[in-house]
Amino acid sequence: MKQKKGQTVIEHLEELRKRLIIVAVTFTISIAIGFWFAPNILNILKQQPTALGVDWNLFGYTDGIMIYLKCAFILALLITLPVALLQIWLFVKPGLTEQEAKNTIVFVPVSFLLFLIGLSFSYFILFPLMLNFLSSINLSIGATETYGINQYFSLLFNLTIPVGVVFELPVVILFLTRLGIVTPTNLRKMRKVAYFILIVVGVSISPPDFISDFLIIIPLLLLFEISIWVSSWSLKRQHAKDISNEILNNNG
Structure with missing residues (x-):
């Protein structure tokens, strides 16, 4: 593994900050998207065999919003995970040889696939x-x-x-x-x-x-x-x- 040439500690931290911001922005946007599509997601899940025969009752005024947030979170997690994995790879890529970079990029899709x-x-x-x-x-x-x-x-x-x-x-x-x-x-x-x-x-x-x-x-x-x-x-x-x-x- 080679070292980043000419990169100071400050530059290294700036690069890390950049990657974290990309992940945070992706997660925030994904949460908003998930919240918007929460009703559709709930309707899809309600038609699945696992939900048949189960009455979805509300026992509190905040139950509805909490379910929306949970649906948004799971969707945000699915969208953000591959982005986060890619950002990790891009962060360490300058410290890898060309061959090591080619060998490790496979971690991104494989990790996401295993999670799914x-x-x-x-x-x-x-x-x-x-x-x-x-x-x-x-x-x-x-x-x-x-x-x-x-x-x-x-x-x-x-x-x-x-x-x-x-x-x-x-x-x-x-x-x-x-x-x-x-x-x-x-x-x-x-x-x-x-x-x-x-x-x-x-x-x-x-x-x-x-x-x-x-x-x-x-x-x-x-x-x-x-x-x-x-x-x-x-x-x-x-x-x-x-x-x-x-x-x-x-x-x-």
């Missing part, structure tokens, strides 16, 4: 299971189901956002491998500890029944194993590149 996969998995698979399980528990005690829209979306966001973040694990591990912070050997040595942590995370964000726990824990463990494979692949590729460069230098 995590959101989709949690919304279409885990969330319906959680609703069915919690509803069955409520009915078993003879309660009348009357759910508020605020509670519905709080439950939805508390599940989907963490799962989406967890699905970023392979990209994070690959990035840390490129920085030399972690290695495949270290990851294999900490496999038992990592499994325990992932199981605790899976149980914490899934409904308290065996099927739901199984559906979230297995993907998390697979993500960790994929992370080890990605880390190993990256390290082998880097070693092969170093050997190739050394041979070329010797021949030169």
Whole structure:
């Protein structure tokens, strides 16, 4: 990795400030767009299978505005995430070689794609299971189901956002491998500890029944194993590149 030539600390901080402003402006505009389209987003979500049979009641005067803000936030997050990832890459790009820049740009779309996969998995698979399980528990005690829209979306966001973040694990591990912070050997040595942590995370964000726990824990463990494979692949590729460069230098 090469250093930025002729750049002072002040210039470095100015560059960081510029990138942060772009992300902040994007997030602000996205919030406004999300708030404007919140009614349409709510209508779309209400027609989904996960929402059928659930009455969206309001139990307070502020529930409506809070739901609008939550819808705006989730849309802003989806719009801002790729922009933020791109700004991070542009910030570190001057310190990378041309080849390193080409290799790391892939982090931007892959990170966003994994986040979307995590959101989709949690919304279409885990969330319906959680609703069915919690509803069955409520009915078993003879309660009348009357759910508020605020509670519905709080439950939805508390599940989907963490799962989406967890699905970023392979990209994070690959990035840390490129920085030399972690290695495949270290990851294999900490496999038992990592499994325990992932199981605790899976149980914490899934409904308290065996099927739901199984559906979230297995993907998390697979993500960790994929992370080890990605880390190993990256390290082998880097070693092969170093050997190739050394041979070329010797021949030169």
